Amino acid sequence: MYQTLLTTRYLTSRVIPLIAVGAVALCVALVIVVVSVMTGFLDMVQSAGRTLMGDVIISYGISGLPHYGALQEQLEADPNILGATPIVDGWGLLRMPYPDSKAKQSETVQVWGIETESFSKVTDFSSSLQWKTPTDNQRDWLLLDAIKKNADEVRIGMDDAQWNAFVETVNTASSTLNFANANLWEDIKTSVTEEQWEQILALDERLSQPELVHKQGLALERNGKPGIVTGLHVSDGNERQRDGTYKVIRNDYWWLPRFDGTLTMLPVDSQGGIIEPESIIMPFVNEFQSGVFMIDESRIFVPIATAQSLLHLDAAEIIDVDDPTVVLGVDPARATSILIRGVEGINAIELRKIVHGIYDEFRASMPDNTLVLPPSRGDPGLSINTWEEQQRSFTGPVEKERELMRTLFSIVYLVVAALILSIFWSIVFEKTRDIGIMRSLGASRAGIVWIFLQYSLVIGILGSALGLLLGWAITKNINGIHEAMGNPPLALAISAFVFAGATCVYTFVRARSGMMLPIVLGSIGLITFAGIGGLVLFIRYIGGLVIWDASVYYFAVIPNNVDWPSAIVTVCGAVLFCVLGALIPSAKAADTDPVKALRHE
Amino acid sequence: MSDTPILQGIDLKKTYQLGRLEVPVLHGASIQIQARAWTTILGTSGSGKSTLLHLLGGLDRPDKDSGDVLFKGASVWSRTNRQINRYRNHDIGFVFQFYHLLPELNIFENTLLPTMIAGSKLPKAQNKAKATKLLDQFGLGHRLSHRPRELSGGERQRAAIARALVNDPDVLLADEPTGNLDEETGNEILDVLSELYDGGLTVVMVTHNNEIACRGDVVVNLRDGHILEN
């Protein structure tokens, strides 16, 4: 067909269509990158949330759900349910050692009292724990702690000279350990007898059994006492690295599992009034990282019994108001919510229906003489929601934002259409005579229209394919690119300046011929290259450019998966709008009067 | 010259609209083109020669109250657009003063263009062979892949003639084919047309040059929008 022949010739014989292809590619790539990142972000929020909270949540205000153990059992008996776990949650104040100062750090935290075993079934608690075993430095600090705390015990069996030498070793080691890796472990081991070494190791179980660090976190206890697991960003002792990982500051000195913290919570009475605050000192046993910054920053886990007693939600005797000596019965312990995880493949809405049924059964199975009845399903304080419903306030805006972005970016299509329209308008004008020639040779109006539609189709397809490729490449490497922006390589600046110098020489040499184009091109090149070089140096000077800030975007890394459905829609849309843009110029071309066109010239 | 003419213009009128001003060009021109004849239309510049040729060739539509163009006895201007396209493509070959080759296509592709536009049912190879043969015949066999701008005026006009002939038209309409060429080159072009005429082609040529007009066997004069036959 002559249209195809002309399309290929028009495409290869001029620069404008290539610019159009490039522009379409850039537009498509832009949309793909932005929408992919936002979709990835939303997916991350949802999957992270689900692994942290299960699929369906039953909650009953701050007064809590009594007889939750029975409900949990009934839930777990259902074949559609993988696990159910009670939670006592409330806000509290956590005081912990403060980095580089004698003062304490106090943080408002969201306290979750959990039943570790069932909680691990419902969520990914185990794998979210940060410390599986201590690092060498952490182990050395544990050793120092144990020795300092139990100095008297360690001294047994050492004479004064031996002891002084030992103290000397310990002190030098501990002062260097702050800054560098010391050989503390070996130094101490060699300075004491084997028997003494065994005694020292026995001071802290974690010294001889490093895997206990993880186990204690999982069980929320150390030496039979309840412990705290905190979000990795709760303490300032962990410093966030640029790549999203965390590093304990001062060479692991501020490693939280070395210390104790004070947790204070405000219990509320049955009328909703606030009673005296309750406090407890507990060791930190581990830290967790969920990947959701908001959670890592404010959540801590304690055993459910601890939370219950701090909030006065534990079992208590009910006493007659008139005669305090008469015990009427027992007010059972309460849980503020129950997290439920369905078996693989079950839909959350379906699961919620099943949970409704089980709840009704649970309520009906309460004996008539029960003193404290759980709320009926009609109680406004009781809610049974899927994870998504529960988090609507959080994910809802993000979803809206994505829709807004998509809508805003559909303006890109209009840009594409306008671009093609203006380019084609000028091409059609320029080709008026040729169109007249073809019409005089018998080409139909439709045939002429098809030349330009096909032309725009090819530009659209080439452009979007290129854009897809570019968008894919950028999205896949977005973390690398972002990191490079944070620390742009000096080589980039140097090569930019070399190019700037080269264009300078080129301009100077060519300018002597008196031609205008080389001067203009050379100046543009010079400014561009020098600008890039300068920008790189500037970014390096200000210490890097960080756009994706975890404290704003909740996640440590930028999502880097292409949202294929959106990408395909974008590509099709770009092609469509290319063709739409060419429609008006094509119609103009088709209406060209052959005789008038031929009289051109 | 006894048969019915292959191409007839009957009482052709054409008025151009220049804003509110009406510019009447043809006032009812009638012309008979006999098959296998060489008809020359002679007229001063601006007399409407090109206009007449465009009407005959199906490129421009005559006025409403005008007569018609008959090709082989059948009306041209009462045809559908589709049929007129086919008439332009298949029955008539046009040669213009300014060659009018497409600059993006090479000489061979330019020549082949009408067959591609026709969506010709003939095998491609046959069309290509036809185009090659014509270009060979006009001494352009070695320049097939050259672009028009790389050719001289005479060569371009010969390529244009090859293009006009590739679909085997019945009539060749040439609008001042030598108008843009020096005398010697112009004569070469006229020799080519003579050859074709000798081969049995119907040729209609427009010129304002009396010397060139003597090449034809019928010369008609166009004056004041009327045909004055000699």
Ligand SMILES: Nc1ncnc2c1ncn2[C@@H]1O[C@H](COP(=O)(O)OP(=O)(O)OP(=O)(O)O)[C@@H](O)[C@H]1O
């Ligand atoms: N589109 C148009 N609008 C207005 N006037 C026109 C138009 N086309 C042609 N004319 C006028 O019609 C007249 C005849 O034009 P035409 O081109 O047919 O003359 P011609 O005999 O071919 O002249 P030439 O020898 O210079 O080619 C001229 O006066 C011209 O100005």
Ligand SMILES: [Mg+2]
């Ligand atoms: Mg003319």
